[in-house]
Amino acid sequence: MAKSFISRSWSSQPISLSILRLWLGLTWIFAGWNKASDAGFLNPSSSHYIGAQLTGYLGSSPIAFFLRHLIEHATLVGWFVMLSEFAIGVAVLTGVALSLAALGGLGMSVGLWLSSSWSVHPYFLGSDTAYAILWLVLLVSLHQKSAKSGQRGTGRNTKLIPDITDRREVMRLIGVGAAAVAGALIGGRFKKTISVPLAGTAIVKLADFPVGSTKNFQAADGNAAILFRTKAGVFAYSAVCTHQGCIVSYSTTSQWIECPCHGAAYDPNRNAEVVRGPAPAPLAKIKVAISGSNIVQL
Numbered sequence: 001m002a003k004s005f006i007s008r009s010w011s012s013q014p015i016s017l018s019i020l021r022l023w024l025g026l027t028w029i030f031a032g033w034n035k036a037s038d039a040g041f042l043n044p045s046s047s048h049y050i051g052a053q054l055t056g057y058l059g060s061s062p063i064a065f066f067l068r069h070l071i072e073h074a075t076l077v078g079w080f081v082m083l084s085e086f087a088i089g090v091a092v093l094t095g096v097a098l099s100l101a102a103l104g105g106l107g108m109s110v111g112l113w114l115s116s117s118w119s120v121h122p123y124f125l126g127s128d129t130a131y132a133i134l135w136l137v138l139l140v141s142l143h144q145k146s147a148k149s150g151q152r153g154t155g156r157n158t159k160l161i162p163d164i165t166d167r168r169e170v171m172r173l174i175g176v177g178a179a180a181v182a183g184a185l186i187g188g189r190f191k192k193t194i195s196v197p198l199a200g201t202a203i204v205k206l207a208d209f210p211v212g213s214t215k216n217f218q219a220a221d222g223n224a225a226i227l228f229r230t231k232a233g234v235f236a237y238s239a240v241c242t243h244q245g246c247i248v249s250y251s252t253t254s255q256w257i258e259c260p261c262h263g264a265a266y267d268p269n270r271n272a273e274v275v276r277g278p279a280p281a282p283l284a285k286i287k288v289a290i291s292g293s294n295i296v297q298l
């Protein structure tokens with residue numbers, strides 16, 4: 001029965017739509033697999049960690065305010081993204097809840113465009129805009145009546161909301177969900193356990209610097225700097241105030257980086273933006289990363 005449903009979904013559509021579905025379905029499954037088999041994607045101590053990736057987008061993304069909320073629950077977000085990619089890919093290939101899957105793919109692509117691809121210039125070098133358009137084309141095609149036959153793109157698979165009163169439809173949806181979970185679990189069995197340490201100068205041992213820690217250190221240029229480790233990963237800033245060069249320090253009371261000379265303050269969780277003058281600019285960012293058992297300056 002399932003087989004005939006799948007084959008019907010492919011036979012009742014034009015070849016152009018088949019190419020689109022095949023490419024998008026396989027790509028989304030591969031994207032899920034890529035995350036499932038990445039040992040660092042859900043590991044907060046890794047530079048590949050989803051939280052670290054989201055933090056990296058804050059400086060340029062127009063939806064940074066939203067990403068900040070996601071960072072608080074980064075591991076959950078990582079699972080959601082990974083399972084959604086598998087589920088959307090499987091749904092597109094099997095034709096189950098096809099319109100909903102296309103809408104999901106469109107939403108993910110737009111989200112990626114506004115976060116990871118936003119700073120890519122010129123825009124056409126970022127692939128997320130192209131994927132957003134491909135999903136939009138698929139979605140529109142599913143709902144567009146043929147000029148000749150008056151039929152919609154794939155016949156019966158055009159409902160945006162699946163009919164959960166239909167037992168067979170519910171079973172198909174459960175099948176897609178099960179396939180997504182299976183993909184994530186199988187991908188996890190293929191995790192690459194060998195990590196190549198990044199070259200850099202060790203600042204502190206990872207084991208001695210738990211989440212929530214801060215540390216003053218001397219940067220490679222000889223200037224004072226401050227290192228942070230939060231749920232989002234590790235990051236560091238120059239401790240030289242951008243007003244007149246006094247050495248700033250982190251206040252656990254205000255949770256800002258404060259300057260003792262004229263009272264400037266910076267928010268370490270927002271790229272060291274100035275939250276109180278007279279400093280004219282954020283603190284300079286210093287590139288750090290987790291490398292093996294150490295946090296290093298790159």
Ligand code: FES
Binds near residue numbers: 241259260261
């Ligand atoms: S030197 Fe830091 S506020 Fe003036």
